[in-house]
Amino acid sequence: MFLKNIKKIFKLKFPLLSNKLISIRDNNKFFRFFNDRKNLDINKNVHGKEIVKIDNNQKINDIFLSYSFRPKLEKDTFKNIKFQNNSENTAIIIQGPIKNYENFVIETIKIYSKIFPEALLVLSTWEDEVNKNFLNNIKNLNKFHLIQNKKPITNYNVNLQILSTFKALEFVLKNNYKFSLKTRTDCRIYNPNSIIFLKSLLQTFKIENNNLISNRILASSIDSRLYRVYGLTDICLFSETKELYNYFKNEKYENSLKKLNVDLENPIVKNTAVINEIFLCARYLSNLNYELDWSLDDWWKRCGELFCIFDTSSIDMFWYKYHWKYEQRFICNYTSEFNQSLQYSDWLNLYNLKTETYNKSNQERWNLNNGILEQKN
Secondary structure, three states, X not given: OHHHHHHHHHHHHOHHHHHHHHHHHHHOHHHHHHHHOOOOOOXXXXXXXXXXXXXXXXXXXXXXXXXXXXXXXXXXXXXXXXXXXXXXXXXXXXXXXXXXXXXXXXXXXXXXXXXXXXXEEEEEEEHHHOOHHHHHHHOOOOOEEEEEEOOOOOOOHHHHHHHHHHXXXXXXXXXXXXXXXXXXXXXXEOOOOHHHHHHHHHHXXXXXXXXXXXXXXXXXXXXXXXXXXXXXXXXXXXXXXXXXXXXXXXXXXXHXXXXXXXXXOOOEEOOEEOOHHXXXXXXXXXXXXXXXXXXXXXXXXXXHHHEEEEOXXXXXXXXXXXXXXXXXXXXXXXXXXXXXXXXXXXXXXXXXXXXXXXXXXXXXXXEEEOOEEEEOO
């Protein structure tokens, strides 16, 4: 508890340094190398929840353990296969930092060039993170565009995401690509039919009786939350480019909060922290002139009306961050009373207004403790 309180105070007093240290922890080559070679720890807690619960009467043999195998390198994927006409009129945006895992990003771009040959690939990153080796590896790629942004000084990471994503969408819109798939530098999609699948979802679940938007925004199940008010993930999104352009409006977090009438020093509304992906979703809805009441009922209604959640497994997406070896950590949980994850099966229930089986008492709740936002459940 003592160390936990020290961390809170440090984060509060030195936010820029704290963010720098967190970045080193998550992206440092040495730590990544060490983590890649660590054995699985089934007794590990991930984001406060046990992966497996083993008591004195259980054994490891009482658990089904499965694996996923994906090649790291482009040369080991889809050998002697040519893909055609599966990604026309579509841009794939890869957004975020690349420092300390440039090779992962390089191989991702090469894989996308192979499996999505008609797509425009756009990497939007920071100018101080692009080195000569990286440029040499991507210079001859077809239909690839690199955007090197100047990194702003800010206490809020969401401002970095807004800027780099908006700059990419701005470029895509100018080049008249109708659809965009927004991803991050720490993610990789392996399914060659992903874009066809996502377009089919848009076609199947068309927007009706709504003059505010032209198409739904599709979101991956990774980090989309059923019991988090306005808990749409920002990790992987797909829609018409103009919709995502509006979603990532180039306005700073601080300025947008004022328009939402949310206090920057205490950004909690009805137990919901207006930060990161919650903020982006709430801001988008507000900009569409929806009245926000910060309840699960409102979140579930808007989610069914305007968005669509697809299971991440449908596009075979790998998220190379945090406890990446525990791939189902956000989706399946057998050690607690409920799952926070919002999956396609849940979204379909929301779409059909069938919410009676969901318990609203499970709503995610936040508070402010000594200046630090904390999730209470």
